[in-house]
Amino acid sequence: MTKIKLCGNFRVEDADLLNKVQPDMAGIIFAPGQRRTVNLMTALKIRERLNDSIPLYGVFVNQNVMDMLTFFANGLIQGVQLHGEESELEVTLLRERNVPVIQVVKPQQAMLKTAANYVLLDNEFGSGKTFDWRIVPPKPLRQTPLMLAGGLTTDNLQDAINQVQPEWVDISSGDEVAGNKNLEKMRTLVDIVRQ
Numbered sequence: 001m002t003k004i005k006l007c008g009n010f011r012v013e014d015a016d017l018l019n020k021v022q023p024d025m026a027g028i029i030f031a032p033g034q035r036r037t038v039n040l041m042t043a044l045k046i047r048e049r050l051n052d053s054i055p056l057y058g059v060f061v062n063q064n065v066m067d068m069l070t071f072f073a074n075g076l077i078q079g080v081q082l083h084g085e086e087s088e089l090e091v092t093l094l095r096e097r098n099v100p101v102i103q104v105v106k107p108q109q110a111m112l113k114t115a116a117n118y119v120l121l122d123n124e125f126g127s128g129k130t131f132d133w134r135i136v137p138p139k140p141l142r143q144t145p146l147m148l149a150g151g152l153t154t155d156n157l158q159d160a161i162n163q164v165q166p167e168w169v170d171i172s173s174g175d176e177v178a179g180n181k182n183l184e185k186m187r188t189l190v191d192i193v194r195q
């Protein structure tokens with residue numbers, strides 16, 4: 001069964017919504033200067049309020065690996081999403097310290113051989129824009145479990161799963177209404193993957 005990550009949570013109360021719908025993974029943005037960026041205090045509060053059963057991943061763009069290791073060691077995050085041009089060396093360094101890694105790649109690179117636990121296909125930063133799913137290599141050719149992202153919504157999620165057969169889907173804009181996380185959208189998305 002496809003699993004679901006709900007990303008870009010940025011208000012402390014988003015933890016309560018996540019607890020209600022129980023996604024397989026949640027994400028918060030540490031990349032600076034973005035609409036959904038969280039500061040350390042908010043991140044700590046979200047982790048504190050979030051059910052222990054929901055792993056929280058930090059999203060970073062070309063940031064300091066030592067910070068990622070510290071956040072992981074302190075239990076603030078349970079894994080990292082590398083959303084920039086991070087090197088395989090950085091991925092390996094994190095993996096050697098048992099940090100689960102999601103490496104974001106361009107859709108054409110789904111076959112990339114990497115030490116990361118997952119490759120995530122997205123062409124922008126939580127932009128809500130889809131890409132042409134036909135360019136994703138078929139499942140038997142992929143080396144690493146695939147997370148599909150980019151403009152997934154309650155309207156297109158089922159088609160995306162049918163066409164791409166990803167191990168995971170990752171959604172941010174698609175669970176928002178007027179820029180805030182929305183319980184009904186989140187619930188519908190989770191129901192679609194679990195039906």
Ligand SMILES: O=C(O)c1ccccc1NCC(=O)[C@H](O)[C@H](O)COP(=O)(O)O
Pocket residue numbers: 007008029031034035036037059060061083122124125126127128129149150151152170171172173174
């Ligand atoms: O959401 C952001 O602001 C963001 C900023 C910098 C790097 C990544 C960012 N978001 C990543 C995600 O939320 C998801 O991994 C994914 O791209 C979902 O995007 P979408 O559903 O298209 O909003």
